[in-house]
Amino acid sequence: MTKTPYENFEKIPAEDRQRILNACIEEFAQHGYRQASTNAIVKKAGIPKGTLFYFFGSKKALYLYVVDHAVRRFTVRYAELAGEMPSDLFERLLYRGQVKFRFVAEQPVLFRLLYNAFIHTPQEIRDELRSRTGEYAAASAGSLTEGLDLSKFREDVDPEKAAALIQLTLDGLLNKYLGTFQQISPTEGLALVEQITAECREYFELIRHGIYK
Amino acid sequence: MTKTPYENFEKIPAEDRQRILNACIEEFAQHGYRQASTNAIVKKAGIPKGTLFYFFGSKKALYLYVVDHAVRRFTVRYAELAGEMPSDLFERLLYRGQVKFRFVAEQPVLFRLLYNAFIHTPQEIRDELRSRTGEYAAASAGSLTEGLDLSKFREDVDPEKAAALIQLTLDGLLNKYLGTFQQISPTEGLALVEQITAECREYFELIRHGIYK
Amino acid sequence: MTKTPYENFEKIPAEDRQRILNACIEEFAQHGYRQASTNAIVKKAGIPKGTLFYFFGSKKALYLYVVDHAVRRFTVRYAELAGEMPSDLFERLLYRGQVKFRFVAEQPVLFRLLYNAFIHTPQEIRDELRSRTGEYAAASAGSLTEGLDLSKFREDVDPEKAAALIQLTLDGLLNKYLGTFQQISPTEGLALVEQITAECREYFELIRHGIYK
Amino acid sequence: MTKTPYENFEKIPAEDRQRILNACIEEFAQHGYRQASTNAIVKKAGIPKGTLFYFFGSKKALYLYVVDHAVRRFTVRYAELAGEMPSDLFERLLYRGQVKFRFVAEQPVLFRLLYNAFIHTPQEIRDELRSRTGEYAAASAGSLTEGLDLSKFREDVDPEKAAALIQLTLDGLLNKYLGTFQQISPTEGLALVEQITAECREYFELIRHGIYK
DNA sequence: TATGAATGAGTTTTCATTCAT
DNA sequence: TATGAATGAAAACTCATTCAT
Numbered sequence: 002m003t004k005t006p007y008e009n010f011e012k013i014p015a016e017d018r019q020r021i022l023n024a025c026i027e028e029f030a031q032h033g034y035r036q037a038s039t040n041a042i043v044k045k046a047g048i049p050k051g052t053l054f055y056f057f058g059s060k061k062a063l064y065l066y067v068v069d070h071a072v073r074r075f076t077v078r079y080a081e082l083a084g085e086m087p088s089d090l091f092e093r094l095l096y097r098g099q100v101k102f103r104f105v106a107e108q109p110v111l112f113r114l115l116y117n118a119f120i121h122t123p124q125e126i127r128d129e130l131r132s133r134t135g136e137y138a139a140a141s142a143g144s145l146t147e148g149l150d151l152s153k154f155r156e157d158v159d160p161e162k163a164a165a166l167i168q169l170t171l172d173g174l175l176n177k178y179l180g181t182f183q184q185i186s187p188t189e190g191l192a193l194v195e196q197i198t199a200e201c202r203e204y205f206e207l208i209r210h211g212i213y214k
Numbered sequence: 215m216t217k218t219p220y221e222n223f224e225k226i227p228a229e230d231r232q233r234i235l236n237a238c239i240e241e242f243a244q245h246g247y248r249q250a251s252t253n254a255i256v257k258k259a260g261i262p263k264g265t266l267f268y269f270f271g272s273k274k275a276l277y278l279y280v281v282d283h284a285v286r287r288f289t290v291r292y293a294e295l296a297g298e299m300p301s302d303l304f305e306r307l308l309y310r311g312q313v314k315f316r317f318v319a320e321q322p323v324l325f326r327l328l329y330n331a332f333i334h335t336p337q338e339i340r341d342e343l344r345s346r347t348g349e350y351a352a353a354s355a356g357s358l359t360e361g362l363d364l365s366k367f368r369e370d371v372d373p374e375k376a377a378a379l380i381q382l383t384l385d386g387l388l389n390k391y392l393g394t395f396q397q398i399s400p401t402e403g404l405a406l407v408e409q410i411t412a413e414c415r416e417y418f419e420l421i422r423h424g425i426y427k
Numbered sequence: 428m429t430k431t432p433y434e435n436f437e438k439i440p441a442e443d444r445q446r447i448l449n450a451c452i453e454e455f456a457q458h459g460y461r462q463a464s465t466n467a468i469v470k471k472a473g474i475p476k477g478t479l480f481y482f483f484g485s486k487k488a489l490y491l492y493v494v495d496h497a498v499r500r501f502t503v504r505y506a507e508l509a510g511e512m513p514s515d516l517f518e519r520l521l522y523r524g525q526v527k528f529r530f531v532a533e534q535p536v537l538f539r540l541l542y543n544a545f546i547h548t549p550q551e552i553r554d555e556l557r558s559r560t561g562e563y564a565a566a567s568a569g570s571l572t573e574g575l576d577l578s579k580f581r582e583d584v585d586p587e588k589a590a591a592l593i594q595l596t597l598d599g600l601l602n603k604y605l606g607t608f609q610q611i612s613p614t615e616g617l618a619l620v621e622q623i624t625a626e627c628r629e630y631f632e633l634i635r636h637g638i639y640k
Numbered sequence: 641m642t643k644t645p646y647e648n649f650e651k652i653p654a655e656d657r658q659r660i661l662n663a664c665i666e667e668f669a670q671h672g673y674r675q676a677s678t679n680a681i682v683k684k685a686g687i688p689k690g691t692l693f694y695f696f697g698s699k700k701a702l703y704l705y706v707v708d709h710a711v712r713r714f715t716v717r718y719a720e721l722a723g724e725m726p727s728d729l730f731e732r733l734l735y736r737g738q739v740k741f742r743f744v745a746e747q748p749v750l751f752r753l754l755y756n757a758f759i760h761t762p763q764e765i766r767d768e769l770r771s772r773t774g775e776y777a778a779a780s781a782g783s784l785t786e787g788l789d790l791s792k793f794r795e796d797v798d799p800e801k802a803a804a805l806i807q808l809t810l811d812g813l814l815n816k817y818l819g820t821f822q823q824i825s826p827t828e829g830l831a832l833v834e835q836i837t838a839e840c841r842e843y844f845e846l847i848r849h850g851i852y853k
Numbered sequence: 854t855a856t857g858a859a860t861g862a863g864t865t866t867t868c869a870t871t872c873a874t
Numbered sequence: 875t876a877t878g879a880a881t882g883a884a885a886a887c888t889c890a891t892t893c894a895t
Binding site for chain 4: 581598602
């Protein structure tokens, strides 16, 4: 029942909505907030200039909406794995990592938008973003080490440290392949995820030796 | 003796060249390519507007030159450590990592320029950049595992894989602390490098158990 | 039974008509023709956007209608005093002047609209206005000196000239206090009218000496 | 030696400057600040869009400059009559009035700009104007009754009041003929000034009887 | 060679008006 | 008949680039 400032946009047919959103995502992902052009967006989306502003009010509001949308799409993915919590540390983190990798593979443009949003963006926009997306971040946090089977760990190993190391490895891999995902198709991307998973298991094998009894 | 399109710039006194370059680096790092203002640059550099274009021809050419310069400065650092190659894998990679960390600590602005250059930049610029800087990347590669003391490794461990894992950890850490470096002074940055090194050694300890006999 | 282009508007209930008119008067008086917003008007009036244009056809036609209405309201006041004609010239003109002053005091917004309508308005609008309101001006003229007690006048004084001088004084005073009326409440305005009347009588005293025996 | 923000404009040839100024004066006088269009100005002036903003920076700054210019031109006229101070009150005020009338006759558009500037203009502009033009107003004030030959006055007449009455008459006349001046040529305007002066003397004759012995 | 005045294509945004229902 | 979603022409302003000197 709450009115959003975006109601004009949200009541149009889903198909049109998607087409327009895609145009925005593409433009903002490619050029960032400032150098993205509303002219380019309306051209891509095939809508008149006035209509864009009728829907979103301003470029800033449009950007915030689009990023919000991206965050929501991303968060939904994580929410899906809420129940899934393998008791083995490696499997647990690998599973989470794969979800993220698959998202990047399937939605490389959307992820790029998300990735850039918190980096190259005017301060005022960044502040606004933080306050909007803070809740999602909080919701998706959750403890990584809770309910783990600790019996396998060597006594002198801090499980939190171990988790951090594994996470670092996963993040390093994501970062390493990020550029590649941007350049290939989602199909190729999903194949790449398999490849990365395999690579990952090799590293995990090494670490496992150092952590487990 | 090949003519560069930058000869007008390169024949002026080194001192002036440096002042102008610094003005450009600052502006581009702070605002990104598109939002950076040539007006702001000439003001910072204390040169007439026309002169900037006399030197560099266009904003795009200027940006490419500046990024190229940054890449060169970065690469030079790596070249310096050519001789230094500890025979222990962890020490070797940690040493290389520290060089990079220190560069980021000491030149956060320059690094930011470099980092952004491949992310938030118009496609045409990005393409141009890749073709220009590819050669440097290739040149600075070098084998990580050459001349290592392999006697300590467990037989079933591939040293290349081990090196990759360690490198991944280091890259993950850089990524994790990048934002912080951008916000602190070089002095504080160097202190942070020590802290990160300590954190790194903890992770290495875990990995070492899994790799060494 | 001539059809006006405003018939759609004029057939709605008088109450609604008044509410809509007031909204228009307020908006046009405050912001002038061009800067006045039809959005603001429909909001104030509580009617749908399309309905405003259904009623009036265009912003220009709306404005002309509203000004016309204001002119009519103003003229009606003058018509009311048709019977009242003191035989003393000063009293007669002062009486007429007070009617005008009181109108300004009581309807500062309406008068402002009227005043502005002939000054700051696009040429085409102004031309249209003149042709429409000319008739009213003519109708409200009437002789100022008819039925006067001429016995008090010095022989060498032309009563028409004397009347014109007095009128000039009154007009000068209105002009002088116009801005003040716009800034105060109708209540304060009526007090100001008393004050102006007093000032007026002082001037009249001087003139009386020059005109009467 | 003081730098003005208008130096870019002020260093161009006087001929061009005048042409541009005239275009601005015309547009602003006709439409007022808000509804004046910078597009229309550049078209009238025959200069590119960017050049207007290169010269003046913003529409607001342009408007302030133009009004300032008008005020200066107006004030200069008054300054010329500094020495001229007939000792007869009527002659003194008539003389001043004629200067004003002639200005209006010769520069009807400029005067219209001036007249509107303090009436129909956004608050922020009006404030700025007041602070800029205050000094001129102050400078041109001067006592109206100083050095008058008071011997001719009847004892019960306050010379200040008498002066105020005469001034009111002159202002009333200006107001009465303002619209006419706007519609005729400067040549016709000067003829009209003579006519008004004659009319004025008739009124003065009446007042004189009431004021002088 | 070196310059800075001048430019015009580009930017975001507003809002009176239309038209399908 | 009455509506409100949709529009496009116009607004003010920016800035990399050019070119006469």
